Amino acid sequence: MCELLVGLPDVRILGVHGKANDVLRIYVESRGERPGCTNCGVLAQLKDRSAVELVDLPCLGRATRLVWHKCRWKCAEASCPVGSWTEEDARIAAPRMVLSDRAARWVTLQVGYYARSINDLALELDCDWHTVNDAVIAYGTALVDDDPKRFGVVRALGLDEVLFARVGSFHRQEFSTQIVDVARGQLLDVVPGRSGAQATAWLERQGKEWRDKVRYATLDLSSPYRKVFTTMVPDAIQVADPFHLVKLANTKLDECRRRVQNETMGHRGRKSDPLYRCRRLLTKAEERLSEGGREKLMGLLRAGDPHGDVATMWQAKEAVRELYAHADPDLALQWVEQLGADLQDADYPIEARSLGRTLIRWKHQIAAWHKAHVSNVCPSYCTSS
Numbered sequence: 001m002c003e004l005l006v007g008l009p010d011v012r013i014l015g016v017h018g019k020a021n022d023v024l025r026i027y028v029e030s031r032g033e034r035p036g037c038t039n040c041g042v043l044a045q046l047k048d049r050s051a052v053e054l055v056d057l058p059c060l061g062r063a064t065r066l067v068w069h070k071c072r073w074k075c076a077e078a079s080c081p082v083g084s085w086t087e088e089d090a091r092i093a094a095p096r097m098v099l100s101d102r103a104a105r106w107v108t109l110q111v112g113y114y115a116r117s118i119n120d121l122a123l124e125l126d127c128d129w130h131t132v133n134d135a136v137i138a139y140g141t142a143l144v145d146d147d148p149k150r151f152g153v154v155r156a157l158g159l160d161e162v163l164f165a166r167v168g169s170f171h172r173q174e175f176s177t178q179i180v181d182v183a184r185g186q187l188l189d190v191v192p193g194r195s196g197a198q199a200t201a202w203l204e205r206q207g208k209e210w211r212d213k214v215r216y217a218t219l220d221l222s223s224p225y226r227k228v229f230t231t232m233v234p235d236a237i238q239v240a241d242p243f244h245l246v247k248l249a250n251t252k253l254d255e256c257r258r259r260v261q262n263e264t265m266g267h268r269g270r271k272s273d274p275l276y277r278c279r280r281l282l283t284k285a286e287e288r289l290s291e292g293g294r295e296k297l298m299g300l301l302r303a304g305d306p307h308g309d310v311a312t313m314w315q316a317k318e319a320v321r322e323l324y325a326h327a328d329p330d331l332a333l334q335w336v337e338q339l340g341a342d343l344q345d346a347d348y349p350i351e352a353r354s355l356g357r358t359l360i361r362w363k364h365q366i367a368a369w370h371k372a373h374v375s376n377v378c379p380s381y382c383t384s385s
C-alpha cells in the first residue's frame with residue numbers, strides 16, 4: 001500500500017517520518033538483485049549502506065524528502081582491481097543530483113513550459129535555489145541539445161533589442177537581442193547585447209542551409225542589425241518594422257514639442273502650458289481623435305506653437321502612418337522617397353529634417369513591408385499609436 005503511494009520502481013519502504021508542519025521524510029532502499037562486478041562478473045558483496053537525502057515532489061501538501069539508503073558494493077574476488085562502488089538508479093535520481101528524478105523533471109517543466117521562477121519552486125519544495133537551478137540546467141540542457149532542429153524552417157526572421165536589466169547602483173542598462181520567427185510570432189532565442197555580434201554568431205551556428213530558407217528579415221531602424229542581416233542572410237529581403245518607424249516619428253514629434261516649449265516659455269512643460277496639455281492628443285492617431293479632441297488640439301497648437309513647428313511634425317507623423325495605408329509596393333516606395341525629400345526642406349524644423357534623412361536611408365526596407373507584411377510586433381500597433 002505504502003509502496004503504491006510512493007510510486008518508485010523496485011524500492012522497499014523502510015519508514016515514513018515527519019512531525020506536523022515539518023518536512024516529510026520517506027526512507028527507502030532498493031529491492032534489486034545483488035549485482036555482479038562490472039570487471040570480473042563475480043557477485044558483489046555488500047560493504048555498507050549510506051543514506052542520501054533527495055528533495056522529492058511535495059506529498060499531500062507537504063515538502064518531502066526521499067532518504068535513499070544506498071548500498072555500497074565491493075567485488076568478492078580478491079585479485080580483481082575493482083574496489084567498491086555505490087549503487088545508482090537513474091529512475092530514482094541522476095548521479096550527484098540533489099533532486100529526485102521525478103522532482104527534477106517536474107521543475108524543468110514548470111520553468112520551461114509554465115515560466116515559473118526558480119525561487120518560486122525552491123519555496124514550494126522547501127529547498128535551496130541552487131538545487132532547483134542545477135536540476136533545470138541539467139535536465140533542460142539535455143532536452144534542448146537533443147533537438148537541434150527545434151527552430152524548424154524560419155521564413156521571416158526578426159531581430160529586436162530589448163532592455164534586459166538595470167545593473168549596479170547607477171542602474172546601467174543592459175540590453176539583449178531577441179531573435180524571433182515573426183511569421184509565427186515565436187521567440188526563438190535571446191542573446192546578450194545589441195551590437196549584433198552575438199546575433200551574427202547565433203546565425204552562424206544555425207548553418208547555411210537553415211539561413212538560406214530565411215526569405216524576410218525584419219528589423220527596427222538599427223544599423224548593427226542591418227549589418228547582421230546583410231552579412232548572414234544576404235538574400236533575404238530586409239523589412240523595416242512599421243511599429244518602430246511610427247514610434248520614431250512620435251519620438252521626433254515629442255522632441256520638437258519639448259524644444260518649442262523651452263524656446264517659447266523658457267522652461268519645461270507645466271500643467272497649464274498649451275503644448276504640455278496637448279502632448280497626448282499629438283501622439284494619438286488622427287482618425288481616433290474625436291471632433292472635440294481635434295478642435296482642442298488645433299486650439300492648443302495655435303496658442304503654444306507660434307512658428308508651426310509642432311504642427312508640421314504632427315503632420316509628418318501622420319504622413320508616416322499613412323504610408324501603411326498604401327497597398328501597392330511601388331507606390332509605397334515613391335511615397336517614402338517623396339516624404340523623405342519633402343521633410344528635408346530647409347524651412348522645416350530640425351526634427352522633421354532628421355526624420356526625412358532616416359526615411360531616405362531606410363526607404364527600401366520601409367517600402368519592403370508592403371510586399372512582405374511581416375512585423376516584429378502585431379501590425380495593428382501601427383494604427384493604434
Ligand SMILES: [Zn+2]
Nearest residue numbers: 037040075080
Ligand atoms: Zn571484480
